[in-house]
Amino acid sequence: MRIIRLLFLMFSFCPLILNATHLIGGEVVYTCLGGNQYEIKVIIYRDCGPTNTNGTGFDGEGVITIYNANNNEVFVLQHGVAEEEFVVDEFTDECLTLPPDLCVEKGTFTVIANLPNNGQGYKVVYQRCCRNEQVVNIDEPQDFGSSLVALIPPISGPACNNSPSFDSFPPLALCLGSDVSVSQSASDVDGDSLVYSLVSPFHGSSNFDPTGTYPPPYDQLPWADGYSEEYPMDSNPVLSIDSNSGLITGTPTQEGFYVIGIKVEEYRNGVYLGEILRDFRFLVVDCEIATAAVPIADVYCDGLDVVFDNQSENAFDYFWDFGDLTSETDNSTENSPIYVYPDSGTYTVTLIANPGSFCTDTSLVTFSLYPNVYPSFSLPPTDCEEGALYDFEGSGIIPEDGDFTWDFGVNAVTQFSNEISPQNISFTSDGTQQISFTVSYLDCEETFEKDFLISTNDLTSISSTAYELCEPQLVTLTPTISTTSNLIYDWDLGNGESSNVANPVVSYEPGVYDVSLSVLNTETGCESSISEETWISVYPQPEVVFQSSILSGCEPLLVNFTSQSTNTDDYQWTVNGQIVGSVENLTYTFDEGDYDVVLTASNDYFCSQDDVFSAEIISLPVVNADFELTYECNEDLEITINDNSESYTDLSWDFGNGEEPTSGLLSSFSYAEEGDYTIVLTASNPAACNTLNTYTSSIAVPAPPVVDFSTLPVADCEVGLVQYQNLSFVSSYDDVLSWSWDFGDGSTSSEFASSHEYVDQGQYNVSLTLETELGCDAFLADNISVGFLQKPQASFTYTIDSCSRKVTFMNQSELSDSYIWDLNGLASDEVNPSMFFEVGNSYAINLIASNEFCSDELSLEIDYSAENYYENVYVPNVITPNGDFINDQFFIPGLNECESAILRIYNRWGDEVYYSIDPNSEPWTGVNYSNELLEGVYFFILELKYMSITGDVSIFR
Missing domain, CATH: 2.60.40 (Immunoglobulin-like)
Known part of the structure; x- marks a missing residue:
């Protein structure tokens, strides 16, 4: 029975990850009860699902604040527990399933307020925090709350006003890429005209005080980059609202949460009365449209009983029409039905998923149905003779008038045949041959295959890993055969031993050996054998040994090695892996140390052996003179000596100062004066391989540096400027590495001679530090008194008489007693000069204010264009x-x-x-x-x- 797999696919959206606080949206509406009484309702929508991570519910108590037209608080109304109900979504698409954890609850706070007619009207305000942090069109949405506002106009007639009320809440989700048609209409019991618009919602309370209130005006929520009142959501066409009907249209193009504000203004006889604002959040999700598909072949050849495997997704109801024109009952409502067709032929199958619903989809498939075709055959027995002939006979369920094709493989003398029972088929080589028998009938075709083992001579050759070898080397014997299974091996190893494994490993004594192998194929009964005479030759190994002469003395040490080997012809000597000779007896020169000496000797059969000798070459001591010098600045000019000499019995020091050498082990030496000195050390030992050794080193010994500085007079009007003169001493045998000035006010400098401008007058402790290349340093600190000259500060303002265009300049300079004005090219030395401007021009004004010592300058460009006028x-x-x-x-x-x-x-x-x-x-x-x-x-x-x-x-x- 053939199973037809029909795939009917219905996709739903992938739910978004919701990480949010509780606030979704809301609005404020009111009803006039007469006698200055108003029923005020605050409607809040909150997240009641697991994405409300802090579990915030509706407030048990809170306030509704009333402000007058001047934004002054006039009433604070306490509200009680909200009237709660869950929001049942009126979804925009019947085929969409909401996320299972999405939960929205509506809470209504109702209060009665007495609001006397004040001739200005009132603002009703409710404020709360916070919003969902995953809102994409607002910057940092979790930090912003909501201010819900309704405007109550003043009473101008006998009746007070009723606010509009929204007819329904918007759908909780919109389909990505689908056209939106969402009504946000409102009703007004007074029959006033209503005008709708999309606006920016108001910010309200914050995380720091989620229920706090404050008076208008209120900031609008900050739109994220790319969003605005005109473009509040990723959409194309852009999301918009009909100003007359309140119908929102557009096509969302990006998933996510979006906050949107809808304002409803009411007019009576063309006069504006008031407004309400709805602040709400949309969820845009990917709603994939349901599809149906039938993955079925064009032709079926497995009989008339057909099982239909329904692989539809997200469907809940089905209707099948099997396309049997001879029957009026060829239909089913089962999920995966079975249908028996009356005869072979061509049929069209129809599957309707969710018939009669909005989310329906239909798939049609046409296929041909034919009787079963099952070819088969049996293999003839194997013939072990060369060029054997075989007969084959086709069988199974096959039509008499079908077409037949045999394929005996590329090793057959005749590869193909169209007969049902071909005869006298032969093969050119042994091994497994794949035989196939194909039957074709109408549009159906089936093939039956089997492997046929041809075996005449399974064994073709034998081989060895070596044919000439030195004892005790092992050899592995390997047969070459056409098949590797169902074989019995019989080896004659030529040394009186036998083996029945496929690849025996053999150890031979010196000599010459014949080897033979017989192989029996237990599957075919065929047996084959091979014999090899004088096939493997085994040769004896040489005996290698040598001796050495002395192993101690002064290096370089000459050592003789004498070979005592037998049955050898060729020699090779190595020392620590390096080839050093190919003679029978070796003479080699060593330094002190450990060595491996190896003699490798071989015979005429190329067999070789090694003898290894490990030697420790011991040398007499060698005198070595060595020392290190260091100098750190000091008044005694003392150097430090670190003596590293070895194997000595006496030391003699020449310090290069013209005095007699000093004997013995020294750790320091002091010079009488600074300079560059060369020191020579002589180490001696009469019993060493060398009796004397010298070492020479040089060192600079400078006198310590001395820091000194003074100040220089400054003939300048720069306030607080002090010039410093560096009078320090540094030895000619050393170089300065760094200078470091500290001016006593937190400022520093690394210059040799420096200046510094002080901000305040007073006493400052100034210091100078130096470091040299040879590690010397010095320091000096001194108190410096700093006084300032008075510097003028140029400043002025101006006024312009717009009728006469007369400009009067008011001099506001300080610490000055003389002035030079440049009035756009006109000079003046008045304190407060004046001039006339012409409209359309620009004027450059410059003032230089001076006193006895200093001056200051200020420039200003005045634009007197017509636009500025x-x-x-x-x-x-x-x-x-x-x-x-x-x-x-x-x-x-x-x-x-x-x-x-x-x-x-x-x-x-x-x-x-x-x-x-x-x-x-x-x-x-x-x-x-x-x-x-x-x-x-x-x-x-x-x-x-x-x-x-x-x-x-x-x-x-």
């Missing part, structure tokens, strides 16, 4: 002429009284609707000759003396 002019872009006396007029702050300004305003068709030569005395109020203009955008031209300003202004009523 009018930098305080501000043209508004919105007026609201609705009679509330707030922003009812188009007033332009910053215009000078002396400015002759002309203002023109045009509608969208280019019609002039306003003209004035004094726009601030008679500001525009959104009318055209007393006719109230429609809301919309208008364009203005403001002509000033030195430039023109253009732009647009909007009317809102």
Whole structure:
């Protein structure tokens, strides 16, 4: 029975690793109860799964804070335990399974507040920390909390306002790469118009005080690189919200957690009332779409019973149609059904996974079905004769009108045959031959194979690891055979012994030997044999021995070696592995030490042996004079001697100072004066191989250095500058390695002669240290008094009369009594000079302030361009002429009284609707000759003396 494996694949996403704190999102809404009473609800969504690592739940108690329009705290409302419920996700894709550990719980805090009408309105605020640390679109999200804000407008009529309320919570997860269509609409019981937008959520409490509160305004969350209000999520098309319907669309392109803010503004008759903000977190996951596949061959030749092996993944229901057109019941709903077809033929099989559901997938496969074909044959018995002929007969389950192909292998005289029972088949070589019999019928083809052992002469030759050898060398005998199994060996080793192993190892006495082998193949019954005469020759070994003469004396020591070997013809001598001669008797010169002397002798049969002699060559002592000198600076000019001489009986020292030599073992010597000296040591021993030996060494002996310094007068106005003069002494027999100044205020220098600028006046302990190449050092410290000259500080400010353009400079210099001004090329020595500027130019101003000793300079570049001249002019872009006396007029702050300004305003068709030569005395109020203009955008031209300003202004009523 052939098993058809049908693979129906349905993939789900790989769950993300969630490492987070508890806060997911929330919003604040309110309902007007009448009589200044409001029901305020704070809705919080928290992580209730294992990713809430600190197990934070809803607060058992907390506060909701009410602020007025000036952000002053007016009420603090205590809330109690939240009303809790688990969020059941309304998922965007039926084929997606949420991560099993994903858990979101909704908590609602409700309070009743009495908020009297204050004419300004209120801000309702709830603050909490902290967010999930894996949020990708916020920098350091675990450090930021949330400020949920709702705006309550002032009461302007008999009824108070109700905030909008969101109709549903967004789905907890979105599919990567799938189009998003998420409604975030809200309802307003007052029937107000609602406008939706994506915004940056507000930051709230922190890790240090998770429930702490503070007044508005609130910072927005810091977007990570690449993210913003306009691009809060990796998406293409970009995630956006319809301002009228609240429908969010886009296609996510990257997995992860994303924090998004949705603002809902309410308008009544075109007038803004208030707003609420939803702060929430999306999870984007990889939702792979379910697929079905049937890995099945085109043709099957194993009968009519077919088992279908269903390998679908993530499917829960199936429908099979087996494509049997002769039956109306050729279907099944089993997972892996069996179907018996009525006859061979071509069939199309259909598998539907999850039929009737949104997550359905269909796979169709067409294949041909034929009867069984099973060829077979039996092997003929092996014939041990050369050129034997064999007959073969095909059998098994084979159609009479099928096609037959025999393949007897490349060693067959006739390799191929199309007969069902070919005869007289012969082979050119022994060994295992692979025989195959193939039967083809319709589109089916089956092959049957067997190995056939051909054996006529299994044994072809024998070999040995050596044919001429010296005793007692071992040899290994090896047969060359065509097969290695089912064999019996019979060796005649020629020395009266036999062996039945395949590769015997033999030890022969000196002589000549004949060897033979017989091999019996127990599988085929064939036997073969080989004999080799005078095949192995074994020769005797020589006897090698030698003696040596004396082994002690003064090196180099001459030693004679005499060979006493027998049955030898050739000689080779080695000393410590080095070949030193090929004579029978060796003479060799040694130094003191240990040696291995080897004599290798061989005979005419190239057999060789060794004799080894280990010798210890002992030499008489050798006198060696040796010493080391060191000098460390000292007043006595004393040197230190380390004597390393060997094998001496007497020592004589010549210290190179012109005095008589000194005898004996010395450890030190003092010179009368500094200098370079050469010292000679003579060591002697009358009983040594050498009676005398000398050693010479030189040394410099400098006098110790002396440090001294003084200060020099400074004819400069640099405050606190002191110049130091180095008066130190260093011997000519030594060189300075380093100088080190310490100026007493934490500053240092490594220069020979140095200067230093002090910050403060006073007494300083100054020191100088030197080190020399020969290791000498010296130190001196002295107290230095430092006083300062007074240096001026140049400084000035200026004022500009915008009407007259007169510039007045105010001199604010210190410690000075004379001044030189350069006013853009004009010179002045006044204390506070003045000049006139022209608009559009830049002016370079320079001041030099001086006293009796010093001066200081300050330069300034003043840009008097038209843009800077009018930098305080501000043209508004919105007026609201609705009679509330707030922003009812188009007033332009910053215009000078002396400015002759002309203002023109045009509608969208280019019609002039306003003209004035004094726009601030008679500001525009959104009318055209007393006719109230429609809301919309208008364009203005403001002509000033030195430039023109253009732009647009909007009317809102």
